[in-house]
Amino acid sequence: MNIQPSGKPGRWDLLVIGASxxxxxxxxxxxxxxxxxxxxxxxxxxxxxxxxxxxxxxxLNRDYRWSVKEAEDGGTLQKGTVYIAPGGRQLEIRRKGNRLITAVNESETGDRYHPSMDLLLASLCKLEDLRVLAVILTGMGSDGTCGLKKLQTVTALYAVAESEETAVVYGMPRAAVQAGVIDEVLPLHAIGERIGQLVQTTVYEGEVK
Structure with missing residues (x-):
């Protein structure tokens, strides 16, 4: 379980999902x-x-109860809202006062993925006392693995990967599992329920209760 000491007890702050x-x-x-x-x-x-x-x-906004939008530069993250990284660009999360802000940037030469889960997760490493749930879904390649490696060393993190039995392409989940950065592997139909259980879970120093 990739839970690092976090000081005070508290709830999860953010859910990040990567897919291809x-x-x-x-x-x-x-x-x-x-x-x-x-x-x-x-x-x-x-x-x-x-x-x-x-x-x-x-x-997604039309079909589900959550407010779903494409992330915009300078937007404030709100509870119960889903932000999708703009295609062809990069999304980072920054802190401004007590708010978490979306920062949308142009991709740099050499970026393999546009947008990139690794770059998003790396931006979270700069934010103190953040408690993150992460999900890696179906997709080619290994995007997300490097970011999870970095993030697990600096914050409270619980990562779930989609299982091979339900993934259209078991590339991204496989890479993360093999790298040892995944806490739990579940079929797609079970991940939503598990997230629901986890958001009711309090994070204490070094463990989840």
């Missing part, structure tokens, strides 16, 4: 199974070209 090939359908199933008690800010990195993520956000 097969991700849009997986996100729909995940949202369908996730209970209403999940009122964290939710940030999604779905590998898509520019323009497609806004359509995905509109579709």
């Amino acid at each position: 090939t097969g991700g849009p359908a997986a996100l729909q199933k995940l949202f369908h199974s996730m209970p209403e008690e999940v009122e964290l800010p939710i940030v999604i990195v779905q590998h898509m070209p520019s323009g497609f993520t806004r359509s995905l956000a509109d579709r």
